[in-house]
Amino acid sequence: MDRTAWIRLGSAFWHFVSWTAQSWRTILVCLVIGNVLLIADHEAAGVAVFWVVPAWCAFRAAWEALSPLTYEGVLGGPLRRHGWRRRARKEWARVAERCGLAWPWERGKRKTIPRLLRVHASDNTLSLRVRAAVGQTVDDLNQAVEAIATAFEAESAESRRVAPGVVEIALTMRELLHEPTTPQAPHELEVDAVTLGRRSDGSPWRLDLNGLHTLVVGRSGAGKGSIFWGIAGNLAPAAHAGLVRLWGIDLKGGVEVAVGARMFSSVAMDEQSALTLLRSLQQVIVERQGAMRGRSRQFEPSPGDPAHVLLIDELAVLTGYASRDVVNEGNTLLKRILTQGRALGVMVVAFVQDPRKETVGMRELFTQTIALRLASSSETRMVLGDGYGDVAPAHRIDRTMPGAGYVVRDDGVVERVRADFWPDDVIRTVAERYPAPAAPVDWYENRTPVPLASVVTADMDGAPRPRRRSPRSASGPEDSEAV
Secondary structure (H helix, E strand, C coil): CCHHHHHHHHHHHHHHHHHHHHCHHHHHHHHHHHHHHHHCCCHHHHHHHHHHHHHHHHHHHHHHHHCHHHHHHHHHHHHHHHHHHHHHHHHHHHHHHHCCCCEEECCCCEEECCEEEEEEEECCEEEEEEECCCCCCHHHHHHCHHHHHHHCCCCEEEEEEEECCEEEEEEECCCCCCCCCCCCCCCCCCCCEEEEEEECCCCEEEEECCCCCEEEECCCCCCHHHHHHHHHHHHHHHHHCCCEEEEEEECCCCCCHHHHHHHCCEEECCHHHHHHHHHHHHHHHHHHHHHHCCCCCCCCCECCECEEEEEEECHHHHHHHCCHHHHHHHHHHHHHHHHHCHHHCEEEEEEECCCCCCCCCCHHHCCEEEECCCCCHHHHHHHHCHHHCCCCCHHHCCCCCCCEEEEECCCCCEEEEEECCCCHHHHHHHHHHCCCCCCCHHHHCCCCCCCHHHEEECCCCCCCCCCCCCCCCCCCCCCCCCC
């Protein structure tokens, strides 16, 4: 037999032994019933009862080894989720008490705990809907989420308020984000949202872009490059069709953006050209305000009037580390774009490694945030706010999972996600297949032109040679980063 067959055989044997041992109570009952049948001269029935549990476990083990997909969908998954639900209902009172959610009343004779309204399991997630007891708040429940997840042996946990005094706690019982995935070359025209990877339940992660500004924060190697190219790559077909215009600012010499520079209509790679690019984008906003004033309050992209998406690689260089004049003007221009551009089809996605207020003093102007791996709980609170340290613990993300993080949407809902890894060959394929059309000549009239020496456009030769992006290793995948 080959190696795969031996692995399957070993897996089947292990599951047979494990499941049989877990059924020891049922086996004891069968032994009693079988002996009663033997005494009553029902030998065949008695022997059948003796072997019913081992035979059932052997059947399950063989099915799981030979056809794991059908087994998971038909039997394995439903049985596992039933066990989760049963355990949650049975142990909720004890878990709530141990997690500090119960206290005595009526002279200590009774204890009050939050009421478990509903238990639901789907895929790899166990959801508990809990109503706070009298005297408790939603914050009290949120603070206990991590302890509840530990008590139920969950991989991670999220919570959200669904009604006054009611919290939905989603426990990820099986981790589906360990293995990195790579995307297929996109072909659909996506403008309002892009598919970047997977959510914690295994479903596709789609990031809304329409009318939203996004701030992505993460340590070196946290996977910011996956999100950068996920957005640019998935918007490339729409950019090629003229529905979107991609702008890029890469103040690290262009080594990141140059890999797929043809997706962008223009890219600035030094401080002065970045300011010029921001001035041009601000002028787009001014002209669009005049065109929409009194006619429409909501922008709709069209081939002649595209949506504009600005991707900034390392925001802190522009807003904190550059010379004083550049920082002052850069902050002013960017704040104007962030405050005025949303309804006008101008969106900003900024990437930063240092989340301190000194470097990112405009965090409140971004309407949604993606927190990748961070260094400490204080950084998590700094990026997401005081109420999200326990709900979205980005400082606890494993360094071997680049691209994993928490999304805090504009409505406050938290999602645990992992972005697909974009290797160089996929980026180049998308850039060659969907090059961005150059901006029309008359589009630059009455604007200060961006210096050609420091800007790469979609049809310009002589782009800087991109750095070589190393693939992830199997044991500890490394992701190229956008910051």
